[in-house]
Amino acid sequence: MRLNLTRVQNNKHGSIRRFVFPRFLTLSLAAACGLVTLSTPAHAYIDPGTGGMLLQLLLGGAAGALVIGKLYWLRIKEGFQSIFGGGSESEESGDSDSETGN
Amino acid sequence: MNLNFDPGSFKDPDGRIFEHQGSIYRTLSPGAVARMRACLADGTLGALIDQELLIESTLISTAEIGLADAGLGETVMQHARIPVLTYPSEWSFDMLRDAALVTLDLLQQCLDRDLMLKDATAFNVAFHDGRMQFFDTLSIDDYVEGAPWDGYAQFCREFLFPLMLTSYRGIEFQPWLRGSLSGIPVRAFARLLSLREKFRGPVLKHVVLQAKLDRSFADTDTEMRSSFKTMKFSKPMIAGNVAGLSKTLRKLGYEAGDSVWGDYASSHSYSAEDETTKRQFVDQAVDHLSPSTIVDLGGNIGDYSLLVAPKVDRVLCVDIDPACINTLYRRIRDGGPGNVIPIVGDLLNPTPALGWNLTERRDLFERIRSESFFALALVHHLAIGGNVPLPRVVETLHRIAPSGVVEWVDKQDAMVQRMLRNRTDVFEDYTWDVFRLELERRFNIVKTVETHNGARRLCLLEPR
Numbered sequence: 253m254r255l256n257l258t259r260v261q262n263n264k265h266g267s268i269r270r271f272v273f274p275r276f277l278t279l280s281l282a283a284a285c286g287l288v289t290l291s292t293p294a295h296a297y298i299d300p301g302t303g304g305m306l307l308q309l310l311l312g313g314a315a316g317a318l319v320i321g322k323l324y325w326l327r328i329k330e331g332f333q334s335i336f337g338g339g340s341e342s343e344e345s346g347d348s349d350s351e352t353g354n
Numbered sequence: 355m356n357l358n359f360d361p362g363s364f365k366d367p368d369g370r371i372f373e374h375q376g377s378i379y380r381t382l383s384p385g386a387v388a389r390m391r392a393c394l395a396d397g398t399l400g401a402l403i404d405q406e407l408l409i410e411s412t413l414i415s416t417a418e419i420g421l422a423d424a425g426l427g428e429t430v431m432q433h434a435r436i437p438v439l440t441y442p443s444e445w446s447f448d449m450l451r452d453a454a455l456v457t458l459d460l461l462q463q464c465l466d467r468d469l470m471l472k473d474a475t476a477f478n479v480a481f482h483d484g485r486m487q488f489f490d491t492l493s494i495d496d497y498v499e500g501a502p503w504d505g506y507a508q509f510c511r512e513f514l515f516p517l518m519l520t521s522y523r524g525i526e527f528q529p530w531l532r533g534s535l536s537g538i539p540v541r542a543f544a545r546l547l548s549l550r551e552k553f554r555g556p557v558l559k560h561v562v563l564q565a566k567l568d569r570s571f572a573d574t575d576t577e578m579r580s581s582f583k584t585m586k587f588s589k590p591m592i593a594g595n596v597a598g599l600s601k602t603l604r605k606l607g608y609e610a611g612d613s614v615w616g617d618y619a620s621s622h623s624y625s626a627e628d629e630t631t632k633r634q635f636v637d638q639a640v641d642h643l644s645p646s647t648i649v650d651l652g653g654n655i656g657d658y659s660l661l662v663a664p665k666v667d668r669v670l671c672v673d674i675d676p677a678c679i680n681t682l683y684r685r686i687r688d689g690g691p692g693n694v695i696p697i698v699g700d701l702l703n704p705t706p707a708l709g710w711n712l713t714e715r716r717d718l719f720e721r722i723r724s725e726s727f728f729a730l731a732l733v734h735h736l737a738i739g740g741n742v743p744l745p746r747v748v749e750t751l752h753r754i755a756p757s758g759v760v761e762w763v764d765k766q767d768a769m770v771q772r773m774l775r776n777r778t779d780v781f782e783d784y785t786w787d788v789f790r791l792e793l794e795r796r797f798n799i800v801k802t803v804e805t806h807n808g809a810r811r812l813c814l815l816e817p818r
Contacts, residue, residue, distance in 0.1 A: 303568025304507025
């Protein structure tokens with residue numbers, strides 16, 4: 253998980269973007285995308301675009317914010333686990349693999 | 355049987371456009387037949403057509419049109435013919451905005467009927483009968499519970515960002531849409547905006563945040579779509595986004611700041627008498643030539659296009675200035691004749707063939723060829739402004755139409771003098787005699803009339 257977070261951070265360029273979009277939100281979404289994965293195939297006729305799909309979730313108002321809040325909480329949990337090295341073969345580490353499988 | 359398929363219609367496996375005996379049809383996959391039958395039966399298509407959001411479309415049996423054995427199945431869709439298709443890079447600000455609003459309106463109505471638009475490209479919309487209309491019926495798909503709007507990012511790239519670019523930054527979008535058929539990518543657009551603009555609510559949402567999320571996750575292998583399903587993405591969420599986008603678009607202002615010609619009508623050098631002479635000449639020329647189609651080259655805000663529109667099947671008004679074409683579009687939309695087609699186009703650099711195999715989108719000249727042309731107060735811009743020798747100017751006019759009206763503007767004319775004021779006059783061959791000889795090589799000059807005390811000449815040209 254730590255490796256992956258470093259990679260995400262390396263993707264950031266410039267202070268302006270960091271200013272308008274708090275890092276914790278980005279990271280929580282990163283964690284969320286890793287945590288919530290299913291085997292359902294995609295059926296979109298066109299590529300919906302990653303940013304476009306995630307943004308729609310954010311624009312979803314209360315429901316979206318709730319999801320984001322939940323993801324943020326998961327992110328904090330993960331952070332603790334990585335700091336205290338407790339994430340040996342837990343559920344989170346498996347999800348983390350799917351997240352880092354780039 | 356060899357069917358005449360549209361080379362630009364190949365992306366959707368559900369159906370392709372083809373022409374048969376002068377009519378326009380669309381093939382339908384078995385799934386598409388079922389979907390379109392349902393849309394027709396429950397009144398969806400009829401309602402969208404009645405509201406002028408969708409061009410006339412209906413189902414027809416292949417047996418009825420003599421194509422029962424063509425391997426197209428039992429049913430195809432028939433569409434109203436769009437005589438001249440123009441592309442988003444040839445539209446003005448209000449044309450692109452209206453196309454965007456049509457798309458959103460259609461999507462909203464689809465959602466109300468448990469349907470969805472499976473994409474949101476500006477190429478689904480055409481200027482037809484005086485307004486922007488959706489024509490890609492197969493974009494209408496079934497709504498899948500929990501799925502996001504797949505076309506959102508595409509809508510941003512092809513509609514929202516180009517319009518924001520023009521509205522916020524004062525940069526006309528046309529060259530950008532010509533340069534990229536898929537619009538302006540979100541990350542690139544985010545870099546174009548100033549810090550101040552990034553604070554605007556819609557920019558923050560649709561540009562800054564989307565770019566940020568895209569930058570962070572686009573290169574990961576995570577399959578987002580399935581994630582959304584577990585997140586219960588809902589129809590009201592999509593509808594809310596659609597309503598928000600529509601509101602944002604309606605608020606975008608258009609000021610033609612750098613327009614050269616937007617104010618031409620009030621600032622040009624015509625006296626009232628010269629203008630009357632010119633209008634009469636053009637009017638009589640159309641009576642004499644009686645063409646069914648006219649292309650008005652450098653047509654400005656369309657004064658002459660509108661003048662002759664009642665006498666012909668259609669007039670294409672091409673002008674380099676998006677502000678002029680926008681004015682013309684508003685005149686047409688707000689009650690003007692539906693047979694005038696406004697086109698943003700630069701004759702010195704016309705839209706080339708674009709896209710897959712260079713056949714997906716056709717070049718401008720192929721589409722605007724007409725029976726007659728107007729080239730009023732144009733030749734000096736090509737010959738002196740663009741350094742195109744007169745023989746080539748005449749050759750190109752002839753290529754576009756075999757007859758027409760051309761206005762010769764002499765070097766002593768105030769406008770030409772203004773064009774030459776900061777440059778060396780290298781145009782020794784720019785004389786009426788040279789021009790007349792070139793015209794006579796390709797046309798019959800039926801009549802000439804002098805205006806501006808002899809500094810300008812109107813010429814009526816017949817096919818030779």
